[in-house]
Amino acid sequence: MTELVTGLAALAPSERLLCGPGPSNVHPKVLEAMRFPMNGHLDPDFWDVLLELVEGLKALWRRPGGLSLCFSASGTSGMEAGIENLVEPGEKVIVIHSGFFGARIAEIARRHQADLIELTAPLGQIVPLQQVEETLRANPDTALVGVVHAETSTGVRYPVPELGELIRTTCPDALLLVDFVTSLGGEEVSPDAWGVDYAYSCSQKSLGCPPGLSPFSVSERALERVRGRKTPVPFSFDIDLLEKYWVQRPIAYHHTMPILQYYALYEGIRLSLEEGLEARWARHQDAGTYFQEEMRSRGYTFLSDPDHQLWELSAVDVPDGVDGKDVQTRFLREHGIEIGGGLGPTAPPIWRVGLMGVNANRETADRVLAAFDAVLPR
C-alpha cells in the first residue's frame, strides 16, 4: 500500500528526432489537424469525414473492393483482430517468422487456440518459399497463413507477392494475413494485387501520424469467412460491427472513436495522396539506401540478408567491443536523437534506425550519420 499523490509534476518532454523503429516524428500539418474543432462521433459532419476517410483508406491500401477501415487501437491490436476475426479455435494456421513481430503472430494464434504450425529462419534471413510450399502441400486444410512483410525487429522484407502467388496455386482456400506495420506508406503495399486477405498497419511510422490507430484492409472472400463463423468474435474488433458503424447510414453505434486521432490519420492520408504514393515510396527508398551506403562506407554491417533489406528501417550490427545501449543513450542525451536497440531477450546486438514519414530524406539521414561519427569516431 502506498500513499496517494495529491498532484502531478508539469509534463515537460524534450525535443526528439525520432529515428528509431517508430514512432517517427509527426508531420506539422497532421499536428495542425489535431487542433481542428473536435466534433462528436455521432455528429453527421463527422460521419461525412468517416466516409471520405474510407475512400482514402481504400486508395492507401489500393483495394477498391472488400473493406478498408481502421481499428481505434494499436497495430498489435490490428494483428490480434485479424486472428480473432479470421480464425476459429482448432483451425490450422501456418505462421512464417524470423523476428519479434512474426513470433507475436504465432503467440496470438496460440492464445486463440489455433492448430499452429511455425516456420522459422535465423534472424536476418527469410523462411524460403520452397519450405513454405512443402508445408502448404502437406497441409491442404490450412485456414490461414500469417507473415510480416517488413519485420521491424530485423529490417527484413518478406517476398509477399511471391507468397501470395504460391498460396493461390498450392492451397487456394487458405487466407493470407500480412503485417504491413512498417511498410505502409514507405514502399509498395498492394494487398489486392498480391492476394492478401487481411492486411494491417499502424499510423506512426511511414504515414507520419501519431501512434494509436491500426488501418486494415480485408478481401471480399475474407469478409465471407467472417460472416460464416460458428464462434463469436470479441466485440471491440468485430469487423462486421465496425462496417455497420463506419459505412452504414444511419450508423450503428459501436464505440466512441478517438476523433483527434482520426483527424490526424485523415490528414496523413491526404498528404500521402497529395505527394503521390509512388513518390513517397521513392523518397523512403532514397533516404534508406543512402543511409545504408553511407554506413557501409564507414565499415558498418547490417543484420539483414542484403537481398531482403528494408529501406524504411535498418538493423545495424553493433561492432565488437561497443556497448550498443550506451551509444543509444548518448544519441538521446547528446544529440536528441532516438535510435532503437534489439527487441526482446533473444535479440542480437543491433541498432535499429528508421527513416520514415517526414524523416525519410537525406538531410535527416545526415543528422543520424553525424551522430554516429560523433559518438563513435573512426
Next chain:
Amino acid sequence: MTELVTGLAALAPSERLLCGPGPSNVHPKVLEAMRFPMNGHLDPDFWDVLLELVEGLKALWRRPGGLSLCFSASGTSGMEAGIENLVEPGEKVIVIHSGFFGARIAEIARRHQADLIELTAPLGQIVPLQQVEETLRANPDTALVGVVHAETSTGVRYPVPELGELIRTTCPDALLLVDFVTSLGGEEVSPDAWGVDYAYSCSQKSLGCPPGLSPFSVSERALERVRGRKTPVPFSFDIDLLEKYWVQRPIAYHHTMPILQYYALYEGIRLSLEEGLEARWARHQDAGTYFQEEMRSRGYTFLSDPDHQLWELSAVDVPDGVDGKDVQTRFLREHGIEIGGGLGPTAPPIWRVGLMGVNANRETADRVLAAFDAVLPR
C-alpha cells in the same frame, strides 16, 4: 468495385459546444499538452512519465494498492478487457442492466461464453438490490457481477456502494465489475472503498480529454484471479503483460502507446488533482442540478427515476408532438451545440444532455437552456 480516389478534400470541421453524452470539449491545457514534443514509447524519459501517470491514475481511482493503468483503446474495449481477463468460459456471470451500456456488458459476456444471468429493469429505473440479493443467494457459484454505475443511455446512477456491500456479505467470492465511463471525474468514484474489483472508464467525458483511452483499476484479489487463469487472455488487453510494460523496469515491450493521448490524459489528471477531486465533483453536481431545475421549471421531465438521477448526464423526455431528431439538428446547425438522442432501436424519445469536464458549469448550462428556449419557444 469502385474507382480509387487520388486525393482527399481538406478537413474543415465546424466549432461545436459538445453537450451530448460525450465526448465533451477538451480542456485547452490538455490540447496544449498534445503539442509537447512527442517522445517514443521506448524513451526512458517517457517511462518516467508513465510511472508518474500511474501515481496519477491511483489517485484518480483512489486505490492505493492493486493496479491502476490504462488501455490504449476505447471505454468499450475497457469493458471487454474486464470480461476477457476476469471470466473464463462457462463461469457464471450476473449482469444487472437497464440501459444500452449495461446490455452491452451482457452481450460481451455472452460472446466470451459466460454462463449468463441477466437482471433487468425498465429504462430509467434500477434493478432493486433485493432482487440482486435473491439472485446472489440462489447462485453462490457466481464468478462475477457486472453493472454500470452511471448509465449514459438513461441518466441513471446505480447504488454501487450498497451493491458492493451486498456482494461482500452474500456472495464474497464473486468479483464486482463496474462501468464508471460517465462518472469518473464527475462524481465520487471509490472502487477500493466500495469493493469494486474491476473499474473502467474513458478519457473523453468528465476528465475533459479527447476520446481514445480507457483508464482502469483492478483489486489485488482480481489480479490473483487473472494470474491463476486456466485459459489464455487475448494479447492486446492482457493485464499481466500491461503491468510488465507500464511498471517494470526495464520494461517488457507490449505495444506502441498513443503517446500524445497519454500526454493528454496526464494533463487531464494533473488538472483534476489540481482542482481537487471533491471540488470537481461539486462543480459537476452544481451544473447538472442547475440545468435540471431550470428544465423542470420550463415543464420538461426526465427519463430517470429522480432518486437515481445523474447530474453529469440528463435524459430529457421529448415532449409529445415534438420531433426530437429535428431539434437535435437545429441545435447543431443553428446553435453549434451537440446534444444526444436516444441510443439504439429500443430507446424512448429523449435528448441526452451532458455537462462534463470543462462544460460542467452554469454558463454552459445557460447556453444549452437558451438553445432549448430558442428552438422550442414556450
